[in-house]
Amino acid sequence: MTHRGYAGFQTCVGRCKLGLMSQTNAKLSRIFQQMADVLEVLGANRFKVIAFQKAARVLGELTDDVAGMDSKELRSIEGIGKGMADRIEEFAETGGLPEAIELFDKVPPGVVKMLDIPGLGPKTVSILWRDAGLEDMAQLTAALDTGELEELPGFGKKKIENIKKNLAFAEQAGKRAKIGEAMPLALWFVEQLKQLKQVKQIQYAGSLRRGKETIGDLDLLVAANEKDAGAIMDAFVGLEVVADVIARGETKSSIRTNEDSGGKSGVISGGGGMQVDLRVVPTASYGAALMYFTGSKEHNVRLRERAVSMGMKLNEWGLIKTDSEKVVAGKTEEEVFKALKLAWVPPELREDRGEVALAESSHKAGDAIAGPPLIEVSDIKAELHTHTTASDGMWSIEELALAAAERGFHTVAITDHSKGQVQANGLSDERLEKHIVAIRKVAEKLKGKIIVLAGSEVDILADGRLDYPDSLLKELDVVVASPHAALSQEPAKCTTRFLKAIESPYVTIMGHPTGRLIGRREGLSPDMGALFKAAAERGIAMEINANHWRLDLRDTHAKAAIAAGVKLAINTDAHRLANLDHLQYGVLTARRAGATKKNVVNCMTKAALAKWLKSTRT
Ligand code: DGT
Ligand code: CA
Ligand code: CA
Ligand code: ZN
Secondary structure, three states: OOOOOHHHHHHHHHOOOOOHHHHHHHHHHHHHHHHHHHHHHOOOOHHHHHHHHHHHHHHHHOOOOHHHOOHHHHHOOOOOOHHHHHHHHHHHHHOOOHHHHHHHHOOOHHHHHHOOOOOOOHHHHHHHHHHOOOOOHHHHHHHHHHOHHHHOOOOOHHHHHHHHHHHHHHHHHHOOEEHHHHHHHHHHHHHHHHOOOOOOEEEEOHHHHOOOOEEOOEEEEEEOOHHHHHHHHHHHHOOOOEEEEEEEOOOEEEEEEOOOHHHHHOOOOOOOOOEEEEEEEOHHHHHHHHHHHHOOHHHHHHHHHHHHHOOEEEEOOEEEEOOOOOEEEOOOHHHHHHHOOOOEOOHHHOOOOOHHHHHHHHHHOOOOEOOOOOOOHHHOOEEOOEOOOOOOOOOOHHHHHHHHHHOOOOEEEEEEEEOOOHHHOOEOHHHHHHHHHHHHHHHHHOOOOOEEEEEEEEEEOOOOOEOOOHHHHOOOOEEEEEOOOOOOOOHHHHHHHHHHHHHOOOOOEEOOOOOOEOOOEOOOOOOHHHHHHHHHHHOOEEEEEOOOOOOEOOHHHHHHHHHOOOEEEEEOOEOOHHHHHHHHHHHHHHHHOOOOHHHEHHHOOHHHHHHHHHHOOO
């Protein structure tokens, strides 16, 4: 039983009509399960609780979409009575279920959150809330330490210890790693396990393979002979970074890395305390298992439905004919997709955002891969946002330019901070004038090796003005305009502010447009549609800042930007050497947005880039 996604689904009950067709079953199943839990916390009639539990289970397993059924069809489903059929119809028609919202309002949100903790069922939560008066996690944590809970019915020392443990675990599990922490950790594990002679194939799967900005846990998949699985598990749980073995099974194990796995292994930075799941499957199932464990769950549901409609079933073992149990495909992802009459879908697109339809039409057109080729790191030929020692960077202009040349780039822009960024040693008007001269000097020296452009990362002030006068901006080749302050401005004000900045005739790129820091700062929420429209008209680019703290624009924004005809820029915003490696995360974000190299200015040829830069000066 899972209780996850309460907050997310509450917004869904209210709003999300999009994706109704695809996910009605899953969403309603979750809603019904949560209704059952809340009813139980409230001490409702047992039969009512059971009816909701049953409906949740039935919907969770049903392959036909309830959204398309009339009430007669609904009631003919085993386990769905008239009351549930009515609720399903209402939800399918309106996209909401007011009864659920009303019900959830009866219980404090903090109490509903308690249901998320593994081992805390509705009965226990009910006692904690109604008998002990605990209303949120903080109160629960405090009460666990005082010993007062031992007085409650059914609460012994052991039970309290267990709750404590689960609470600590839930806190840890609730933390999602940034992709820049998870990726090096995953690559390290892959490297270690590859050395085992029993490992035939290995790959990281899950959200990391899909390139998501944050990662809950790592999912590693290995192909090997069945008899070798034990030895592989032994090696896995014995690795030096393992702090905790959560489960050790014959073909599946889960571990938690120690808090400082980076320090120990010497190659991993970050990712401490992450859960890592390893599964071993036979080679014949490797492709099907890779698909299954890459997800997303929603994408998998889509594919399973498609398999069923073709008289087959799809699971982690393979694609199997329903009547004869004959295995149709399973060894590689490509052959499974092909047998489903689909082109192979790049993992970054597997989010149930229209990729199955895309894969179908690509397959019909005879293409092996769904959609046009997505952008790759090797397509990037220019870096347009960097910092040197002149502001808060670690490198000189020349060191930076040479590192960019080393990467095979034809162009690099030096864009130090503007004067408003006092804490980052932003450049005053006079210092910028001198800096431009210094950049031109290095440019001259490195002629033939790399083009070095003079730029600035200019603050967009709270009222939309830029932090340098036009007379100075005019002298620059590249102006990245970014917000660094007034980052909790209300949306309408911020939209006006940014539109004003975009209208400046000297802006080339709008840098990290929301100013968010993942897991730390929400950032701004301007009307992105309005900004994209203005940016498209001006012909300027919107940045995907590749730093793993930012990834701003995020994937969904970047997708909307492309649809609006806006050019994207993928920049590392490098302050130090290691930052250049973040380029891959910016590219993954762009791939999740469906970007090709045509959408990204950093992929232009030397001449095309120069021409575009000029064209932004209107
Ligand atoms: P995360 O770890 O929260 O960042 O996200 P994922 O996508 O890596 O999720 P995870 O680790 O729970 O599971 C890995 C994949 O396994 C997931 O993307 C799809 C598949 N999977 C897991 N549980 C289910 C399930 O109940 N149904 C289906 N269809 N697929 C599942
Ligand atoms: Ca995962
Ligand atoms: Ca997992
Ligand atoms: Zn910057």
